[in-house]
Amino acid sequence: ALTTGIVGLPNVGKSTLFNAITQAGAESANYPFCTIDPNVGIVEVPDERLYKLTELVNPKKTVPTAFEFTDIAGIVKGASKGEGLGNKFLSHIRQVDAISHVVRCFEDENITHVSGKVDPIEDIETINLELVLADLETVDKRIQRVEKMAKQKDKASLAEFEVLKKVKEVLEAEKSARSLDLTEDEKKIIHGLHLLTMKPVLYVANVSEDDLLDPAGNEYVQRVREYAAEENAEVIVICAKIESEIAELDGEEKKAFLEEIGIEEPGLDKLIRAAYKLLGLATYFTAGVQEVRAWTFRQGMKAPQAAGIIHTDFERGFIRAEIVAYEDLMEAGSMAAAKEKGKVRLEGKDYVVQDGDVIHFRFNV
């Protein structure tokens, strides 16, 4: 399963956030595809549409979909040279598919900052530099292997060599490989290197309780936003401390607490949705009287593969999918009405599933 790693310097609030994630987290028993590991937190994907569908269909059971966050501890300056938990840290990042980078935007005299002052951009660059240096080593090694073959005019090696040179150049300028505008083909060529700075990233600005309602008043957050904008990365503002308190509450209690502090939804929900999107994940629904359920698929998947997520038999025996877009279904008011209006389509094996599709698969057993 795809996972996003939580990364950040010491004392920025990672553990506090990760605790909130596991507290709020889903029962792993309901999600057998998820990893059971103390460093992995399984979260349900908050999705209004699932509850609207439940109201519409009135099923016996409603099941949200879930995915994973991985807590990656131990980055310090010098990690790429093996400082701290250096190499271990880097190998853990290599295994995740996207990065949620937590930065400290709160002041608190009682909590030491590793570099002596709160400076989120310097923090981001400290970590990015370690990742850049690690990638540079990877790329240099690869260049040594490919260069000889490239000189002998081996076509594949030549193509790879060209991409590697481009990547090396940005890394030497201390920039991330993702900042290069590589074509899909070029990306494929270097995919096997699992470069750390190729992974998509979002920034989590951890602010104080007081700044949560007015993050625009927090200058640190503004700086993170500007930095992120240059990379086309998203910024999620949270207060980790409050999130860990929210995560302990349920139902009405939770609602009351959110109202009291004046926010509509937990910051964690925003983070979950942003991380899900960053991983290239999307949701389709099945809506029967027994069960209304959300399913996670990778964007770009075709109908048979998406059916295979429910059961391998669905993929093997796939015939057709009966599909109505969520919006169309809600507008029509019922499945029957949607059919009458011609909004329910029959799609074949080449159909690319869309986020929000409500699907009934037809298959042979």
Ligand code: GDP
């Ligand atoms: P980590 O080293 O990045 O995992 O950081 P921790 O989660 O252990 O947090 C370090 C310290 O900062 C702890 O004492 C937390 O209670 C405190 N902390 C974390 N988030 C916040 C926050 O949003 N506001 C304030 N004031 N303190 C926080």
